[in-house]
Amino acid sequence: MPANDPHHDTVDAGDHVVLIDGSAYIFRAYHALPPLTRSSDKLPVGAVAGFCNMLWKLVRAQGFEPKPTHLAVVFDKSEQTFRKDIYPLYKAQRPELPEDLRPQFPLIREATRAFDLACVEQAGFEADDLIATYAEQAKAKGARVTVISSDKDLMQLVDDLVRMYDPMKDRAIGAEEVFEKFGVAPEKVVDVQSLAGDSVDNVPGVPGIGIKTAAQLLAEYGNLDTLLARAEEIKQTKRRENLIEFADQARLSRQLVTLKRDVPLDVPLDDIAVVEPEGKRLVAFLKAMEFTTLTRRVGEAYEIDIAAVEPDPGLKAGGEETALLTAGLDPETRQPAAPGDVDSTPDGEAALTPQALSAARIxxxxxxxxxxxxxxxxxxxxxxxxxxxxxxxxxxxxxxxxxxxxxxxxxxxxxxxxxxxxxxxxxxxxxxxxxxxxxxxxxxxxxxxxxxxxxxxxxxxxxxxxxxxxxxxxxxxxxxxxxxxxxxxxxxxxxxxxxxxxxxxxxxxxxxxxxxxxxxxxxxxxxxxxxxxxxxxxxxxxxxxxxxxxxxxxxxxxxxxxxxxxxxxxxxKTNVYETLERPLVAVLARMEARGIMIDRQMLSRLSGEFAQGMGRLEAEISEMAGETFNPGSPKQLGDILFGKMQIPGGRKTPTGAWSTGADVLEELAEQGHALPRRILDWRQLQKLKSTYADALPTYVHPETGRVHTSFALAATTTGRLSSSEPNLQNIPVRTEEGRRIRKAFIAARGHKLISADYSQIELRLLAEIADTPSLRQAFQDGLDIHAMTASEMFGVPIEGMPGEVRRRAKAINFGIIYGISAFGLANQLSIPREEAGAYIKRYFERFPGIRAYMDETRNFAREHGYVETLFGRRCHYPDINAKNPSIRAFNERAAINARLQGSAADIIRRAMARMDGALEKARLSARMLLQVHDELIFEVPDEEVAATIPVVREVMELAPFPAVALKVPLKVDARAAENWDEAH
DNA sequence: TAGAAAACGTA
DNA sequence: GTACGTTTTCTAG
Structure with a gap:
């Protein structure tokens, strides 16, 4: 008979003996699974469900090769074992068995029988000893053995022919994993355990010695006996004394942890051969348990009409055995349901569909x-x-x-x-x-x-x-x-x-x-x-x-x-979480811990200068207003400008107060009024002084001397990060005065700051997502995208284009990214709304793909309540269908923007997740310090600047790959300097 | 004295 | 027109 025929009996070389640690499985499944109950009578069956799913996968050899030829589920029979005889405290600290777990023990035995598999237990021996004995006998015949458990006590069995398999984590445990856990090869696991003891099983070991120390000692002395014999040689006083004093306790521990490999087996190895389950009996059991999905699968596999099979009458809801179970009695013995081994770990839900599992958990x-x-x-x-x-x-x-x-x-x-x-x-x-x-x-x-x-x-x-x-x-x-x-x-x-x-x-x-x-x-x-x-x-x-x-x-x-x-x-969304979110925790934590250096002297000097400037302006302002008032008070300012001075053209804020925003004051200044200009200048200085020059030094860490911002990973709807305490994502850059603040962000001695930023990333993504060939081509050819837009729209040649024409096209391009409205564009460009509307119309005529993109996005968002980025990140807009048209329109614009802003955010997240590894691989010591949406700031030793820039650029430009292959090239500009302003 | 509103810095 | 956080002033308690 061929060795891999499942119907033969005698174990041969080439066979695969699978031994399931049943008690341990139950306990782990119970803790890892939702407390599933049978719907008709609330009988707890979570562990049973996990167990059945696992057995089904095993007998069908699904994701578990080679197919088992022999299989037994091994249980602990009773708590009284030979170990208790030699050490009464063994496993004395076990917690009480939970009420809803107790009845599942007999059910799992039933399940095993329903699968026509061997169910083994033997008085006086733990399941582990039986497993060890079966494994030993199988090995002697040259068969391969898989022990299904993650119990560390079984790890001593691992060798060339014996492996373990953790059913919860779905991973094999071989010599390598054992070494990871114990720091020694499997054959020395017993010695480690004898020394380190085990609080869960109440194995005493030697005080003061844990797994690490035990492994280290064994590496030095070879084995437990040699170590104990030569304990005098140990240098550390306490350790030496303990090893001498507790040598006998270590030997006792060894007896407790060493598995017995010669148990006289009641059920011989050859009797646990796998036979095909009798389909009808299995279906009857599964139907009684009300496991509908698995029942259907088994029915399909055996071509059984499941409707024609009656549920097992004793076990179904209301059946006699069920009644015993719910009374806490084992249906076979009519005694309290067996306790069983209580130590172990998670997960038997593997066979549920993700949706079913999720629903069950909720x-x-x-x-x-x-x-x-x-x-x-x-x-x-x-x-x-x-x-x-x-x-x-x-x-x-x-x-x-x-x-x-x-x-x-x-x-x-x-x-x-x-x-x-x-x-x-x-x-x-x-x-x-x-x-x-x-x-x-x-x-x-x-x-x-x-x-x-x-x-x-x-x-x-x-x-x-x-x-x-x-x-x-x-x-x-x-x-x-x-x-x-x-x-x-x-x-x-x-x-x-x-x-x-x-x-x-x-x-x-x-x-x-x-x-x-x-x-x-x-x-x-x-x-x-x-x-x-x-x-x-x-x-x-x-x-x-x-x-x-x-x-x-x-x-x-x-x-x-x-x-x-x-x-x-x-x-x-597993991929989104694992590639865009989870890795950023450690990456951002490291960035925050590094912090960035600032020049406090420079900021202090600036603060003084700003104060002086404000003082001068305040004098002029009082003079012009004819009275002294607080220029920082919009209320007082509004009264002065539109009350006392009677300047026409004032607007009101939504609360009915005079609006004194920068745009209003700017307009008045252009009309020739002197006061608003002074106010604007004063406000700029006030902002720079209070928010930056004065505030930043208060954030310097007393020990590191640097500023450590906090990046929030889950603060925005689009996937962008945010920065606070202090916010280092809004450091001034637009005005010359503001850039003086930025100059105060400096590199440490012997270092430079590198700033690397994506050029036009959101417009590139617009060209990509809206699939607009002319825009894509423009980026591929490295053209000035705003000039090209203007040229397309207004028919003006790019050569010698007036600045104003390009400026308008640029505003339109940004408007598109923001979900454009005629109102907003008109505001931005200070033109009548009709004119802005005409621009938009012309833009869409010239770029019909973009109008289609915006319509599609809007419709998708209305239908689903969310939009998705290129990488599958979801941004929800629950108010997208609001009755209020302005709320609705706002949500539509936000949704349109979110796909672009969010995709750009995903890309830089991918770059950040890979950056540390790429730098390390290139043996560079550059450190990422800050992220400002489309820009990364690094601190780099002077001599590594030239080598770092290409690495950074490559990681950033290739960040979408391989998940997404963009047709539009990404472009990253990078520069190094002593301070942030010059690097940018 | 806690929170909203207004203003303004960034991408 | 999108996305944020901080500061100051104002207001209601």
Whole structure:
């Protein structure tokens, strides 16, 4: 019989033996899956559903090669094992089994039988020992073995013939992954575990030795016995003493963690051969469970008319076995349903469609109410280690920091919270202060873990490549941790996931997200710290209140992730999130941390000059007005100009006050009035002085001496970033006076600033998206695009074109990008609305493709409520169909603009995500400091300037590839100088 | 004293 | 006509 025939019995070389760690699977699936219940009687079946989907994939060998020839699902029979005999505390710290998980154990056994697969359990032995024994016997016959589990205790089995497979993360675990986890080859895993112990299983190990240290010691001494024998040689005093004192404890631990490979098997290996399931029985089971999708698939595969099959009568809703299950009894034994092994990690939803999974998660988001009484305040390092072990085991953890302020570059950490499952969350206070308010007697409260110890414990978790860290607005926490020497990775950010899905439609802060998706209102910050004058800093908040608040934040973040993450796949936005959003967290955090240098002396000098200028102007203004008034007050100014002086042509603001905006004053100045000109000049100086010359130095960081802005990733509807505190995206450039501010942004000694900006990127994207050949050609030929537009529209040759003609065409081009209206264009060009309307008409006649583009975009937005950029980013406009025509028109213009502005934003995001890697690959030490929508600012050592510019330019110009191949070339101008003004 | 409005800096 | 953030003044509480 051929070796790969699934119907033979005896195991041969070439066979593939699959061993499923059933108890571990159930537990992980339970925590990772939404709490799915059978619709007719609310019987909890989430883990069962995941399990059935996985078995189906296995027996059909879908994405799992080669096809299994032998397969067993192995369970823990009872808690009493030989390990308990030698160490009664073994696994003594197991939490109580959740109510809605208990009945799923017998159901999973039923499922296994329905698939006609072997279901193995044996009194006195853990599932792990049975798996080890089967694996050993299979190997002896030369067969390949796959153990389906991610339990670290099974990793000692991995070798050339045995691999593991994590069903939740859908990834194989081989020697390499084991090394990643333990720092040693699989055959030495037992020695590491014997030394490091395991808080989850309550294996003692040697105090003070963790996985890292254990691996390092074993690398040096070879194995546990040699190490223990030569313990005297160890230099570190405490470590040496512990190894000597606890040598026996280490040997005991080895007995506990070493899997038994010679269990006398009740079910021989040859008996677990895979046979094709009997289709009807399987369908009967699945129908009873009410798994409609899988029932249909199985029916199709076996060509069974599923309508003709009756659901399993005992197991269907109302059936006898179901009644026992809901009473908490195992239908077979009529005893309380078996507990089973309790340690393990996530995900058995793989076989659900993304849409079904997403819908299930949303539907069940409110199923488990937030219960703050279940949160824990962690006060000891040992307990913290247990939480960390739990997080590592599950491979997923939500994290939140609490600090003394809102600026991640200056705030000090006060504590942090972790969440590993709904309601399974803790807060770890680190730096809460208390007691009297005396100047010198302020002290840390007791029962807090020392900061350095907490950081040392946390670092391996937060940097662990196999544990996903989830945050809400993670860039903040990422920076806080970075300042503690921790680089968080890998990570997800619920705020950014929400932003990808719902930009423009709903807010992305935690409170609104919690209310919208979880129906839950979290504790307000004010409830913990007060507000207004009486507000206290978080480090003075009562620890019990702080703990509830902080743990809830982590809990809510985890729940939001469970709801929102599946929506990405369901709505086809995974790529947008993974290429345009997630990578920017670390990129922007690094930029913010670097900051930029400013010349404070220069700004101080400027401030003085501006003050002088303002003083002179104020004197002239008083003189002209005939009285002293505040030129900064639009109200007083309006009264002077249009009341006292009776100047005609005044306009009113929407609130009925006189309008004194720059455009109005400019007009009056042109009519020959002297006062408005002075006001305009005064306002310019006032703006430059207060917003820039005076404010910027107050943002200089006391330690770095540089200015660290904050970039918001989820603030705009279009995908642009925004910058604040201070806003470095609106540093003056248009006037000579303003550029003097810009000159105060300088490179560090021995460095230059490089400014690289996209030329006309939005117009190029208009040519691309509206597919306008003449515009495209103009860009390909490197023509002056505004002159070319003017020439096309007005029939004027480009050579010797009057400046005014080009200016009008330029205004029209910008108008198109902004969604043009005759009203707006007329305003911009100070021409009658009819004339502006005629320009637009002529433009559309000359470029009919662009009118079509605008119509299409408008119609699409009206129909769908959103538009999409070139890269699939969605920008929502919920008011696009408003009854109010001006609101509607506004939304239409915004939607038209969003495709262009948003596509440009996507392109520079792609460039930024790749930039650090490209610079590193080119061995350049240039550092990205700022982004200003179409411009990137770098700080570069003098000698690397020439080599850096081409790299930067290439990354930027090629940023759309390979996702989108533009027909229009992108052009990037780049220059280096000592200061930002000259580089720009 | 908190928030809206007006003004203005950028792409 | 698009997209932002900051400062000052004004106003309602």
């Amino acid at each position: 539907a069940h988001a409110t199923a488990t109410p937030v219960d703050r009484s279940r949160y824990e305040t962690v006060t000891t390092p040992a307990r913290l280690r247990e939480w960390i072990a739990r997080a590592i085991d599950l491979g997923i953890v939500a994290v939140d920091t609490e600090t003394t302020g809102l600026d991640p570059m200056q705030a000090e950490i006060v504590g942090f919270s972790l969440a590993t499952a709904p309601n399974e969350a803790c807060y770890v206070p680190l730096a809460h202060k208390g007691g009297d308010e005396g100047l010198f007697s302020e002290g840390l409260l007791p029962d807090q873990i020392p900061l350095n110890e907490a950081v040392a414990a946390l670092k391996p978790l937060l940097e662990d490549a196999s544990v996903l860290k989830i945050g809400q607005n993670l860039k903040y926490d990422w920076l806080v941790f970075r300042r503690l020497g921790i680089e968080v990775a890998p990570y997800d950010d619920t705020m950014l996931i929400s932003y990808v899905l719902d930009a423009g439609a709903s807010p992305h802060g935690m409170d609104p997200l919690s209310m919208r998706w979880l129906g839950h209102t979290p504790i307000k910050y004010e409830e913990v710290c007060g507000k207004g004058k009486g507000q206290i800093c978080f480090d003075r908040a009562a620890i019990d209140k702080a703990s509830e608040y902080a743990a809830e934040d982590a809990d809510v973040t985890l729940r939001l992730w469970q709801v929102l993450k599946p929506r990405l796949a369901a709505e086809g």
